[in-house]
Amino acid sequence: MKHNLKYFLPLVIVFFSACNNNKENEVPRQQNTLIFPQGNKNTTDNFKGEVWVAPLIEADSLNQTAVGNVTFDPGARSKWHTHPAGQILLVTDGVGYYQEKGQPKKILRKGDVIKCPPNIPHWHGASADTAFVQIAITGREKGPTVWLEAVTDEEYHSGDKD
């Protein structure tokens, strides 16, 4: 039995190498879903934690709908705010939260969509452990976003299971 090792060992190495090479050629799941650019890091105090914003479409006089790609690092979130013409969110990756004032916090995942009515205070952000990527579609025809108070840790974690 002992002398067979000299035959086994190269075989084991060859097949482990083959498996590892396949893994190197895989496209990582996360990288694969990043369709639009991450953009620049937010420098305003309208968000807590690291948030990245890439404007995709600017509002103009003929079409006042703006579109942006927003990436929240785990734990990052917006302040409470309202949009005078409302907002639509399309979730393209990760796990995040959305809450309207007086309503329970919703958990959002890739493929979920949200329509936030005009002038309703709300916030959105990533879950505590997972980043979150959303396309934000915002009408600018009735004025800019109105920023309100910060989301407290109690609000952020509301409804979380122990």
Add this chain to the structure above:
Amino acid sequence: MKHNLKYFLPLVIVFFSACNNNKENEVPRQQNTLIFPQGNKNTTDNFKGEVWVAPLIEADSLNQTAVGNVTFDPGARSKWHTHPAGQILLVTDGVGYYQEKGQPKKILRKGDVIKCPPNIPHWHGASADTAFVQIAITGREKGPTVWLEAVTDEEYHSGDKD
């Protein structure tokens, strides 16, 4: 040498199985980028070829922006048409075409965005060989899409290299 086969063969089978199991667990690249549902096959004559439409957000009285996910099979395209309030396209997968009347045809790929002005005749669709997936963001506040004539094969192939 011959008697060693009884040791080699099970090893070969074990390691090939291990490699194959890894492949089964991979998420295929194409499937991975399908964030939003494909929806239902178009049954109107506003398109040529197979086109799938999934309404994601309907217009309402408070926010008249509609959002839909549109998938064109290779070679499929819309008729020429206009939107009274304009349209925004976000390309999430594949390779497609976009053309405004009197302008050269543009080739669109994953991550590209288009802002089509109000009342400008245009068409969009997949390239001849590759499917095309777009998010269409359309204001309904000034009325529905106005459908025009079909895109001829000459128009569809305009600018293609021989």
